[in-house]
Amino acid sequence: MKDEHEIVRRVRAAKSDVSEADSLISEYMPFIKSEASKFLGRRVDEDRDDELSIAMIAFHEAIKSYSPERGSFMSFAAMIIKSRLIDYARKEQRHKGVIYLDEPGENDEGTLAESLTDERVYQDEIVEREATRQEIEELTAVMAKYGVTLTDVAENCPKQERTLSACRAALRYAVENPEILDELLSSGKLPVSRLVSGGGVERKTLERHRKYMVALLLIYTNGFEILRGHLSHMVKGVSVK
DSSP: OOOHHHHHHHHHHHTTOHHHHHHHHHHTHHHHHHHHHHHHTSOOOTTTOHHHHHHHHHHHHHHHHOOGGGOOHHHHHHHHHHHHHHHHHHHHHTTTSOOOTTSBOGGGOSBHHHHHHHHHHHHHHHHHHHHHHHHHHHHHHHHHTTTOOHHHHHHHSOOSHHHHHHHHHHHHHHHHSTHHHHHHHHHSSOOHHHHHHHHTOOHHHHHHTHHHHHHHHHHTTSSOHHHHHHTGGGGTTOOOO
């Protein structure tokens, strides 16, 4: 799979460039066909299955509505495609009846149009929750390479405000100096000395909360945009390079 940062850059450009959007759809047609095939449980027929067109439209919708906070673009696009195919399948099941959007919805609560809007909002929330879950799974797998688990992070989290502020300072310094993040990835070890000297943090503080700091720095290495959003208060005013 192509570098996620490159995909995000192209998706951002495609939001306002029709030709770039068409190019992305064409380039990722194998992915779109694959998602449609997964939904159908068989190989999609380009000449007969409307699901392929629905999947293509959904991919374009994903381009228009994507933001890095939603996680990996490909995972987000897959979720949008699946959601729209489910919508289509439900409508097909009701295609013999004539439905008016201004008719009362189920249990006479609002119109059908309002019900569909509520459902779309609900589905978008599901997409975001799924994207968050996937990021957590990815982070868990990455942390395992450093001998760190989610339980370790929870147990190693600073309890006192003074200690938390020190860890925040170390994280801010690392984000402002991305070579420190590179050092973590290349050596597999927390660059304690550099964080102590550059971040003005006591060594014993970083040693005591080593696993917690490893997790924080990994979140700021590559991807994990949603988790970064949850940590934005830690590095307020600092742009990630």
